[in-house]
Amino acid sequence: MTESAAGRKTAKPPQRLFIPGPTDVLPDVLMAQTEPMIGHRSAEFEALFAKVEDQLKNLFYTDSRVYIVAATGTGLHEAAIRNGVRGRVLNFVAGAFGQRWHQVSLGCAKDAIRVDVEWNTAVKAETVARALSEALDSGPVDAITVVHNETSTGVISPLDEIAEAVRSLSPDTLVMADAVSSFAGVKIPFDEWGLDVCLTSSQKALALPPGLAFCAVSDRVLERAEEAPGRGWYFDFLNLEKSLLRNTTPATPAISLMRALSVQLDHIFEEGLPQRYARHARLAAATQEWAMTRGFELAAEEGFRSPTVTNVANTRGIDVKDLNAHLARSDMSISNGYGPYRDKAFRIAHMGETDDSDLVRLFDAIDEYLATMKPLFGE
Numbered sequence: 001m002t003e004s005a006a007g008r009k010t011a012k013p014p015q016r017l018f019i020p021g022p023t024d025v026l027p028d029v030l031m032a033q034t035e036p037m038i039g040h041r042s043a044e045f046e047a048l049f050a051k052v053e054d055q056l057k058n059l060f061y062t063d064s065r066v067y068i069v070a071a072t073g074t075g076l077h078e079a080a081i082r083n084g085v086r087g088r089v090l091n092f093v094a095g096a097f098g099q100r101w102h103q104v105s106l107g108c109a110k111d112a113i114r115v116d117v118e119w120n121t122a123v124k125a126e127t128v129a130r131a132l133s134e135a136l137d138s139g140p141v142d143a144i145t146v147v148h149n150e151t152s153t154g155v156i157s158p159l160d161e162i163a164e165a166v167r168s169l170s171p172d173t174l175v176m177a178d179a180v181s182s183f184a185g186v187k188i189p190f191d192e193w194g195l196d197v198c199l200t201s202s203q204k205a206l207a208l209p210p211g212l213a214f215c216a217v218s219d220r221v222l223e224r225a226e227e228a229p230g231r232g233w234y235f236d237f238l239n240l241e242k243s244l245l246r247n248t249t250p251a252t253p254a255i256s257l258m259r260a261l262s263v264q265l266d267h268i269f270e271e272g273l274p275q276r277y278a279r280h281a282r283l284a285a286a287t288q289e290w291a292m293t294r295g296f297e298l299a300a301e302e303g304f305r306s307p308t309v310t311n312v313a314n315t316r317g318i319d320v321k322d323l324n325a326h327l328a329r330s331d332m333s334i335s336n337g338y339g340p341y342r343d344k345a346f347r348i349a350h351m352g353e354t355d356d357s358d359l360v361r362l363f364d365a366i367d368e369y370l371a372t373m374k375p376l377f378g379e
């Protein structure tokens, strides 16, 4: 049994999905969803809610609150904008999901300013400070949005430095972060970093089925929400807050997914948070090393490479579809490059419950495929 699997009641089967979500889910977590239904206004449900809420606050390192919604991360992109933005928002776009948040901001009819950052590079504090101070010249900026870990490029941005830069320039500007593919794979101390919204989805490093989304929200956002027009209803943080104080949700919660969440959170704390983050860092380093020693280059900017997904530049010109067909014979898959990087790169995710032996199995299978290709250096 591997280090990460030690102490688990059910053995971890070998990883199948090396795509950046959905990730494989442990068998007992999947099984938890088959429990019979309970009424969502029952004491039993409230106890379940209180337990997972407490664990999620620990995982976000926050004393404030974590909203749990039956939606995906994109739903919370919309919630953050509707609750935290009255007028202007600055959306930093360094990949597909930064772009998504910008589209959501426009869709919510906000004055959304798009700040483009070269793909495969990080959003840096200096860039944020420059764009924010320029925007502030023509009026207040309610919030900035930034993707912590751009799944499309495999780049992680220095969220702590970004938050600090925003705070010192404009204390009234809320800092909203998408941690969809970093949360639970890397430490994100919400309170210490002074974040206002940090949102994530269930199907990435949390290793749960898709369908739940979570966000830590500061008091400052709730104050702002009082003045934000068009908050809607389903994602109105003031509604969610009233229910949260009673350990429930305004609408019917996804009870089966909440049961799975409860079991998986126990696994996460059993493994230990420092151990979990160290495992993700170790798997990222192993993947980077494997890629480099096989003659590939890494697409993501050095110093900002993601701990959860490695973006490999396809410098050997392999046919990614053909490689995936080869991997499928051993019930495994990886991801192609995203959007404009299709076939120019491929992405290997190492998040959730993946462990060292899973990567060895994957690398062996890719090596087997590479051995069938023409020698790279003309040996």
Ligand SMILES: Cc1ncc(COP(=O)(O)O)c(C=O)c1O
Residues within 6 Å of the ligand: 020, 021, 072, 073, 074, 075, 097, 147, 149, 150, 151, 152, 178, 179, 180, 181, 201, 202
């Ligand atoms: C960084 C990032 N943000 C947002 C999303 C959208 O999340 P969801 O599909 O849960 O709405 C994704 C999905 O891959 C993502 O990787």
